[in-house]
Amino acid sequence: MRYFFAILGLCILMVISVFGFRGMHSRKPTLYIFPDMEWQYKLRPQYPDSFFANGRTSQKAVPGTVERGTPIQTPNGPVYPYEDSP
Numbered sequence: 001m002r003y004f005f006a007i008l009g010l011c012i013l014m015v016i017s018v019f020g021f022r023g024m025h026s027r028k029p030t031l032y033i034f035p036d037m038e039w040q041y042k043l044r045p046q047y048p049d050s051f052f053a054n055g056r057t058s059q060k061a062v063p064g065t066v067e068r069g070t071p072i073q074t075p076n077g078p079v080y081p082y083e084d085s086p
Helices: 002-019
Strands: 072-074 077-079
Touching: none
Parallel strands: none
Antiparallel strands: 072 077
């Protein structure tokens, strides 16, 4: 039983030493596991941007795009594209 408590104590000590206490201030830089999820390139609507050729961030939908709530007519009846149906 004492080995269990010794291992448990070591595990708790390792977790606290790696992650620290939540909400405490530190001078060390923040450890980001997935930095691409923190700082994504975002296109803000109605703002100019050089990503697209026309310089606008708001673009028209691609021709042939099916709206989310529009059913597709099939021989078996209407099917919604985002509905879980075969």
